[in-house]
Amino acid sequence: MRTPHADGSLYRFPPAEDEEALVMLSDILPTGFECGVQNGRVKPGDTIAIVGAGPVGLAVLLTAQFYSPAAIFMIDLDDKRLAVAKQFGATTLINSSDGHAAHQVMELTEGAGVDVAIEAVGLPTTFAICQAIVAAGGRIANVGVHGKPVELHMEKLWDRNISITTRLVDTVTTPMLLKVVRSGKLQPGKLVTHRFAMNDIMKAYDMLGNAAKEGALKVVLTNDAHR
Amino acid sequence: MRTPHADGSLYRFPPAEDEEALVMLSDILPTGFECGVQNGRVKPGDTIAIVGAGPVGLAVLLTAQFYSPAAIFMIDLDDKRLAVAKQFGATTLINSSDGHAAHQVMELTEGAGVDVAIEAVGLPTTFAICQAIVAAGGRIANVGVHGKPVELHMEKLWDRNISITTRLVDTVTTPMLLKVVRSGKLQPGKLVTHRFAMNDIMKAYDMLGNAAKEGALKVVLTNDAHR
Numbered sequence: 001m002r003t004p005h006a007d008g009s010l011y012r013f014p015p016a017e018d019e020e021a022l023v024m025l026s027d028i029l030p031t032g033f034e035c036g037v038q039n040g041r042v043k044p045g046d047t048i049a050i051v052g053a054g055p056v057g058l059a060v061l062l063t064a065q066f067y068s069p070a071a072i073f074m075i076d077l078d079d080k081r082l083a084v085a086k087q088f089g090a091t092t093l094i095n096s097s098d099g100h101a102a103h104q105v106m107e108l109t110e111g112a113g114v115d116v117a118i119e120a121v122g123l124p125t126t127f128a129i130c131q132a133i134v135a136a137g138g139r140i141a142n143v144g145v146h147g148k149p150v151e152l153h154m155e156k157l158w159d160r161n162i163s164i165t166t167r168l169v170d171t172v173t174t175p176m177l178l179k180v181v182r183s184g185k186l187q188p189g190k191l192v193t194h195r196f197a198m199n200d201i202m203k204a205y206d207m208l209g210n211a212a213k214e215g216a217l218k219v220v221l222t223n224d225a226h227r
Numbered sequence: 228m229r230t231p232h233a234d235g236s237l238y239r240f241p242p243a244e245d246e247e248a249l250v251m252l253s254d255i256l257p258t259g260f261e262c263g264v265q266n267g268r269v270k271p272g273d274t275i276a277i278v279g280a281g282p283v284g285l286a287v288l289l290t291a292q293f294y295s296p297a298a299i300f301m302i303d304l305d306d307k308r309l310a311v312a313k314q315f316g317a318t319t320l321i322n323s324s325d326g327h328a329a330h331q332v333m334e335l336t337e338g339a340g341v342d343v344a345i346e347a348v349g350l351p352t353t354f355a356i357c358q359a360i361v362a363a364g365g366r367i368a369n370v371g372v373h374g375k376p377v378e379l380h381m382e383k384l385w386d387r388n389i390s391i392t393t394r395l396v397d398t399v400t401t402p403m404l405l406k407v408v409r410s411g412k413l414q415p416g417k418l419v420t421h422r423f424a425m426n427d428i429m430k431a432y433d434m435l436g437n438a439a440k441e442g443a444l445k446v447v448l449t450n451d452a453h454r
Contacts, residue, residue, distance in 0.1 A: 146381035154373035159395035168386035
């Protein structure tokens with residue numbers, strides 16, 4: 001295998017480490033951390049909201065806790081994923097399927113909104129929630145992959161001292177995350193819900209096609225012959 | 228006169244100072260500087276674009292030069308205002324009335340776009356120009372007052388590592404700007420194009436109603452009786 005620019009993207013595999021945790025470091029952990037937590041400048045005492053409790057939203061949830069926010073609202077359509085978020089440290093769960101998620105967040109924050117709203121879905125509706133709940137002086141950190149334009153309410157936001165950021169993960173934080181994993185303060189292996197042998201990869205895809213029903217987050221494929 | 232919270236918003240008038248320059252410090256200079264230059268994080272060597280060459284856009288132009296950008300594109304519909312921008316330090320003038328301003332900026336930057344795009348108008352079309360010309364890793368700093376939503380092209384921007392900021396001026400930079408004015412490095416008095424006695428205030432409004440035709444930027448009203 002030839003890996004271009006390997007100096008910037010390959011890291012030595014620490015022996016005797018939890019392999020599955022390290023697989024999570026290849027993409028979703030640095031994505032959530034760099035695009036969501038770092039761009040959102042999460043700091044101690046902040047009230048933050050994460051819109052989307054899929055694997056990347058959960059990666060945001062795990063890494064946001066490095067900086068000790070006071071409250072973490074997790075917003076999703078799926079109660080199963082919200083329950084996982086609760087186990088992972090979310091302080092408040094909001095099921096957005098009734099269309100009132102933004103209203104609930106504003107009530108819970110006594111009209112102030114959140115310091116950081118992190119978009120981890122990539123849809124106009126979820127981006128709209130972030131705009132509706134960001135506090136004056138707050139940050140909207142986009143993590144989701146978007147396929148179409150969104151409406152930006154500049155008529156409401158122009159004087160609110162907010163920032164909106166976008167970023168493509170570049171994994172520059174992988175060495176840092178590796179240290180946190182090794183310290184035990186971050187356990188990304190918890191994101192792995194299913195395991196398949198490489199020969200059963202088609203079954204893995206079928207299962208992921210019903211991810212919500214199956215309660216699936218991340219799937220690890222194992223090369224049995226190698227083991 | 229009663230001034231609430233005067234400790235935070237009143238500054239001692241330096242004797243023998245250029246009064247007209249100080250009038251410009253009351254609003255447009257800190258607006259351009261705080262919302263445009265500081266939020267846009269203009270730094271030495273940057274290529275920046277200012278969309279809108281009205282008084283606030285020109286205030287951005289004047290204060291952006293504190294940080295020695297390499298190139299300053301000034302974009303406006305009015306050649307008269309662009310000519311003023313040239314005198315104030317713009318390096319490239321672009322008249323956007325043909326609808327090709329963004330295209331021109333991309334050509335002039337060899338496809339890279341600008342490090343900082345500063346919106347000093349407050350319309351969907353001018354905000355669209357900023358989105359079209361911001362480079363990967365760049366900043367869009369909004370200064371304009373918007374009255375309606377804008378379309379945000381997240382499908383193009385989600386992976387471009389950009390930031391968009393909004394801010395209402397709070398004049399926290401007034402003491403700093405006052406020092407720069409006193410040093411002679413900033414001459415905001417140049418923004419004053421017309422002067423009227425207070426008694427002629429209706430004439431002043433009539434003239435400003437034709438600001439483009441009159442080549443008007445800022446108007447100073449003087450209480451003659453006091454002088």
